[in-house]
Amino acid sequence: MARASAPAPAPSVPLRPEAHGPAASVLRLQRDFGNQGVQRMLRAPALQRKCACGDSHGHAGGECAACRAGEENRAEQTAGHATRLHAPHFGREAAAGAVGFNSSPGKDLAPPAKAAAELADDVDEAKPDPKNGSATIKCNGSGDYEILYGSYENATCGTKGCVTKHESSHIADWKAKWPKGCKDQPKGYLPKGDPPDEVLMTAAEYVAFLKQSECKAHTVDLDCANALPKPAGCEQTVKDYIKLTSDQKKNWC
Amino acid sequence: MSKREAIRLASEFGRGRGRDTRRYEASAELAGGEWQVHFRPRGKDTKPEPGDFFTVYVDDASGKVRMAEGK
Numbered sequence: 247m248a249r250a251s252a253p254a255p256a257p258s259v260p261l262r263p264e265a266h267g268p269a270a271s272v273l274r275l276q277r278d279f280g281n282q283g284v285q286r287m288l289r290a291p292a293l294q295r296k297c298a299c300g301d302s303h304g305h306a307g308g309e310c311a312a313c314r315a316g317e318e319n320r321a322e323q324t325a326g327h328a329t330r331l332h333a334p335h336f337g338r339e340a341a342a343g344a345v346g347f348n349s350s351p352g353k354d355l356a357p358p359a360k361a362a363a364e365l366a367d368d369v370d371e372a373k374p375d376p377k378n379g380s381a382t383i384k385c386n387g388s389g390d391y392e393i394l395y396g397s398y399e400n401a402t403c404g405t406k407g408c409v410t411k412h413e414s415s416h417i418a419d420w421k422a423k424w425p426k427g428c429k430d431q432p433k434g435y436l437p438k439g440d441p442p443d444e445v446l447m448t449a450a451e452y453v454a455f456l457k458q459s460e461c462k463a464h465t466v467d468l469d470c471a472n473a474l475p476k477p478a479g480c481e482q483t484v485k486d487y488i489k490l491t492s493d494q495k496k497n498w499c
Numbered sequence: 500m501s502k503r504e505a506i507r508l509a510s511e512f513g514r515g516r517g518r519d520t521r522r523y524e525a526s527a528e529l530a531g532g533e534w535q536v537h538f539r540p541r542g543k544d545t546k547p548e549p550g551d552f553f554t555v556y557v558d559d560a561s562g563k564v565r566m567a568e569g570k
Contacts, residue, residue: 380553382550494537
């Protein structure tokens with residue numbers, strides 16, 4: 247019986263120094279595992295970023311809560327460098343679209359130079375999370391307008407209903423001006439009087455239109471807030487909501 | 500605290516909350532022992548969306564800061 251022939255010697259490898267760097271690493275992986283194998287590895291979840299809070303392109307993975315917590319910490323630290331940080335004070339304000347913390351004379355956390363550097367970093371890194379920002383309206387991608395609640399998403403004690411009335415007032419104004427403004431437009435678009443919107447507006451005309459819409463929306467909102475019941479546990483939340491709505495209304499009416 | 504200091508603290512807090520405060524112009528008024536610092540988009544050619552503004556409250560005595568988002 248013929249014996250299997252001895253394995254062929256491994257092909258000789260040129261004796262030259264291996265290249266370094268990311269590109270060389272990918273080339274080595276492609277050589278060892280094949281191009282498709284490398285592509286699969288690059289697409290693997292383990293190599294993708296796990297957190298993209300505030301990202302509007304749908305890359306957000308399953309750890310955004312942790313990411314948001316990180317941003318909260320960074321925000322507190324940033325303000326803390328300037329105002330000397332005490333314990334965070336997230337309470338009733340958070341339920342009414344507001345956040346805050348106590349800052350009072352205390353112990354410095356960082357020398358000024360370091361604080362300045364970290365502030366600069368935060369300006370670039372911290373992006374508004376859609377759940378932390380303003381309430382607004384946008385096209386829903388199906389031809390109509392929709393409400394984005396932002397930080398008012400979890401507003402309590404009936405205040406979210408007033409936010410709904412506020413934003414619905416904007417939608418009524420937008421529909422009156424641009425009845426088909428969301429037709430064939432992607433989710434997130436908002437007509438502002440620029441082509442292809444049917445009614446065109448200069449910036450000054452648009453700002454006047456927005457001011458009138460904001461005044462009307464704040465009036466409806468404030469009327470709603472003043473009529474809210476104040477059961478036990480909701481007095482301060484409703485009071486704070488009335489104050490912030492009243493304060494902001496003054497800027498528009 | 501001075502109006503300028505209140506705006507500075509409010510701006511830093513806004514930046515910490517992810518706002519690019521360079522996009523906004525701030526106005527401040529002292530009412531009831533706290534500074535109300537209002538931020539509105541700057542630039543006569545801008546077309547802001549509804550709610551694209553915010554208010555930062557700075558307690559004049561304690562320095563306590565809180566932020567109210569726009570609607």
